[in-house]
Amino acid sequence: MLHQACRLCGRWCRWSSPFVHLLTLTVVTFGVLAPLLCHRLLHSYFYLRRWHLNPMSQEFLVQNQQEGQAALHYFEKLQIPNTSQASGGDAFQPLLLVTIITVQRRSDFHYVLQVASRFHRLLQKCGARCQSHRILLCNVESDPSSHQDVKLLSSFFPMVSRDKAGESPDPRLNQFEKEKQDYVFCLEQSLLVYHPEYILIVEDDAVPEEEVFAVLQHLLLARLSKPYLRDALYFKLYHPERLQHYFNPEPMRILEWLGLGMFLGPVLNCVYSWATGRPSLSWPIVLFFALYSMALSELVGRHYVLELRRLAPTLYNIVPVTECCTPAMLFSASSARRALGYLKGLHCRQGFAKDIALYSLLRTKGENAYVVEPNLVRHVGMYSSLRLNDNPKLL
Numbered sequence: 001m002l003h004q005a006c007r008l009c010g011r012w013c014r015w016s017s018p019f020v021h022l023l024t025l026t027v028v029t030f031g032v033l034a035p036l037l038c039h040r041l042l043h044s045y046f047y048l049r050r051w052h053l054n055p056m057s058q059e060f061l062v063q064n065q066q067e068g069q070a071a072l073h074y075f076e077k078l079q080i081p082n083t084s085q086a087s088g089g090d091a092f093q094p095l096l097l098v099t100i101i102t103v104q105r106r107s108d109f110h111y112v113l114q115v116a117s118r119f120h121r122l123l124q125k126c127g128a129r130c131q132s133h134r135i136l137l138c139n140v141e142s143d144p145s146s147h148q149d150v151k152l153l154s155s156f157f158p159m160v161s162r163d164k165a166g167e168s169p170d171p172r173l174n175q176f177e178k179e180k181q182d183y184v185f186c187l188e189q190s191l192l193v194y195h196p197e198y199i200l201i202v203e204d205d206a207v208p209e210e211e212v213f214a215v216l217q218h219l220l221l222a223r224l225s226k227p228y229l230r231d232a233l234y235f236k237l238y239h240p241e242r243l244q245h246y247f248n249p250e251p252m253r254i255l256e257w258l259g260l261g262m263f264l265g266p267v268l269n270c271v272y273s274w275a276t277g278r279p280s281l282s283w284p285i286v287l288f289f290a291l292y293s294m295a296l297s298e299l300v301g302r303h304y305v306l307e308l309r310r311l312a313p314t315l316y317n318i319v320p321v322t323e324c325c326t327p328a329m330l331f332s333a334s335s336a337r338r339a340l341g342y343l344k345g346l347h348c349r350q351g352f353a354k355d356i357a358l359y360s361l362l363r364t365k366g367e368n369a370y371v372v373e374p375n376l377v378r379h380v381g382m383y384s385s386l387r388l389n390d391n392p393k394l395l
Contacts, residue, residue, distance in 0.1 A: 018276075018278070018282075018285060021272075021276070022285070022288055022292075025292070026292065029292075029296065030295070030296075030299070034046055034296065034299065034300060038299075038300055038301075039051070039052070040052055040056075041300070041301060041304065042056065042241070042394060042395065043241045043242055043244070043301045043303040043304070044299065044300050044301040044304070045298075045299045045300075045301070046299060046300070049395065053393055053394065053395060054393075056394055057382075057392065057393045057394045060382070060394055061382065061392075064109055064114075064380050064382070065108060065109055067114055067380075068108065068109045068110035068111070068113060068114055069110070070117075071110050071113035071114045071116070071117040071118075072110050072113055072152075074113075074117040074121075075113060075116075075117060075152055075153065075156065076152075078156060092134075092194075093194065093195050093196065093197070094132050094133055094134040094194055094196045094197070095132040095133065095196065095197050095198060095220065096132065096133045096134075096196060096197070096198045096199075096200060096216065096220065097133075097134050097135075097136055097190055097194050097196035097198070097199050097200070098119055098133065098134070098135045098136070098200045098202060099135075099136045099137075099138050099186055099187075099189075099190045099199060099200065099201050099202065100112060100115055100116060100119070100135065100136070100137050100138065100202050100203075100204055101138045101140060101182065101183065101186045101201060101202070101203055101204065102137065102138065102139055102140070102141075102147065102149075102150060102203075102204035103139075103140050103141050103147070103182070103204070104141045104146060104147045104148075104149075105381075105383055106383045107148060107149070109381075109383065110149055111149075111204050111205040111380065111381055112137075112149050112150065112153065112204040113149050113152070113153070114205075114207055114380065115202060115204055115205070115206060115207055115208070116135070116137070116153055116156075116157065118207050118208050119135055119202075119208055120135070120156070122208060122210070122212060122213055123135070123213070126213045126214075129213070129217060130213050130217075133213070134158075134194060134196070135157050135158075136157065136158055136159070136160065136189075136190060136193060136194065137150060137153055137154070137157050137158070137159040137160070138159070138160050138161075138162075138182075138185070138186035138189060138190075139159060139160070139161040139162070140161075140162045140182035140185065140186065141161075143163075144161035144162070144163050158193070160186075160189045160193065162182060162185045162186075174348075174349055174350070176348040176349055176350060176352070176353045176354070177347055177348045177349065179348070179353065179354055180343060180346070180348040180353075180354040180357065183201070183326075183343070183354055184340060184343050184344060186201060187199065187201060187331070187336055187339065187340055188340055190336070191333065191336055191337065191340075195333070196333060197220075197332065197333055198220060198330060198331065198332055198333070199330070199331045199332075199333070199336050200216070200237070200328065200329070200330050200331075201326075201328070201329045201330075201331070202327065202328045202377065203326065203327045203328070203381075204381075205327070205379060205380050205381025206238060206327035206328045206377040206378070206379055206380075206381075207377060207378045207380050208328075208376065208377050208378075209310075209375070209376050209377060209378065211310060211313065211376075212237075212376045212377070214313050215313045215316055215372070215376055216330075216376070217313070218313035218314065218316075219235075219313075219316075219318075219330075219372070223318060224332075228368070229318065229370065230332075231335075231368070232332075232335065232367075232368050232369050232370055233331075233335050233338060233339060233358075233361065233362065233365075233367040233368065233369045234321075234329050234330065234331050234335060234339065234358065234369045235318070235321075235329070235330040235331075235369065235370050235371070235372055236321055236325075236326070236328070236329060236330075236369070236370070236371040236372065237327075237328035237329070237330060237371075237372050237375065237376040237377055238325060238327045238328045238375045238376065238377045238379060239322060239324065239325065239371050239373070239375065240324060240325055240379070241301075241303040241375070242395060243322070243324060244301075244302050244303045244306065244373075245298060245301070245302050246294075246297065246298045246302050247298055250320070250322060252319045252320055253302075253319075257294055257297070257298070258294075260293060260294060260297055260305075261290035261291065261293055261294040262290060264289060264290065264293035265286045265287065265288075265289045265290030265291075265293065266281070266286055266289075267289075268289035268292070268293065269281060269282065269285050269286045269289050272285065272289070273285075303374075306373050306374040307374055309373065309374055310374060316372055316373065316374070317372070317373040317374075318370045318371070318372055318373075319370060319371055319373060320368070320369075320370060320371075321359070321362070321369040321370050321371045322359075322371065323355065323356060323359045324355055325355050325379075326354060326355045326358065327377055327379050328376060328377040329358075338365075338367070339358070339361075342361045342365060343357065343358070346360075382394075
């Protein structure tokens with residue numbers, strides 16, 4: 001018996017043994033290579049928060065401040081006729097209206113200028129394909145005249161303002177309800193001013209990605225023609241990267257994770273067989289590589305796997321929506337009217353902000369909503385208009 005065990009151990013422990021190969025691969029990958037290569041990846045489990053979070057947060061703030069100054073110079077150099085008074089008399093009906101909802105906050109970062117300059121530049125670059133798109137500013141500062149960045153932008157974009165400067169403050173109006181009412185106002189004005197087919201409501205700290213209009217063009221003209229997508233209440237164009245992991249209670253992500261393992265398991269087995277000169281398929285080895293690839297993708301971060309989808313608009317994923325956050329939301333005209341009716345009947349408060357309110361409608365009203373992956377905007381606003389924080393961090 002002992003002799004047989006020794007023979008078995010000798011067979012398994014030879015360098016030519018698959019067991020030794022795969023054990024070595026596992027130790028080198030998860031114990032050496034991945035920690036070395038991924039310790040600065042913000043959304044990876046290998047991220048060394050204690051080492052990198054503070055300096056990376058400071059670097060981000062400095063860079064973002066420089067981008068704010070660059071956006072300011074961009075508009076100071078532009079020469080465009082004044083179109084400050086948005087008018088519903090224009091007969092043109094845009095396919096897509098980008099409405100930037102803005103409120104005054106840290107003036108040295110010029111958040112709204114960053115967003116507006118990026119959209120303006122991307123529209124110019126898009127050319128004829130985007131001639132049916134328009135941009136509208138929605139100023140919801142309590143005293144609209146105090147928002148200095150909007151004063152500058154009013155020379156370049158049509159604008160609507162929610163002027164409550166002369167009104168007595170409502171003691172029942174908490175900051176979360178005010179944010180919801182501001183959102184309702186901007187959505188309503190977007191419909192009234194331009195009567196667009198689609199409205200993209202963007203918060204003033206959501207900077208669009210380079211490919212945003214190419215992907216939206218594909219979504220609006222191809223993907224949204226499908227019946228189950230056409231009637232959706234809204235599409236989210238952003239979900240926080242820290243919440244994008246596979247290991248999550250959302251069934252679609254678990255299925256995606258399993259699919260990744262089922263695809264990469266056989267592929268990596270073929271690579272291994274070719275490298276070692278073994279028979280092409282071995283199901284235990286296929287299973288190992290499936291689990292190996294699933295573990296590696298989760299630990300490195302699903303966010304970084306999703307980035308591969310940026311190669312082409314057709315690769316972008318549309319999956320059932322999750323609860324958090326509204327930096328960029330796409331509505332059709334009909335769904336915007338439904339959302340307005342629903343939101344006007346809800347009262348927001350701490351723990352029930354507008355993002356949770358919108359998500360709650362899916363269950364109570366039998367609606368559907370989806371999120372586009374990867375994100376089509378970057379959330380750059382570390383200084384929130386709702387929560388004061390003098391020392392913000394990236395995580």
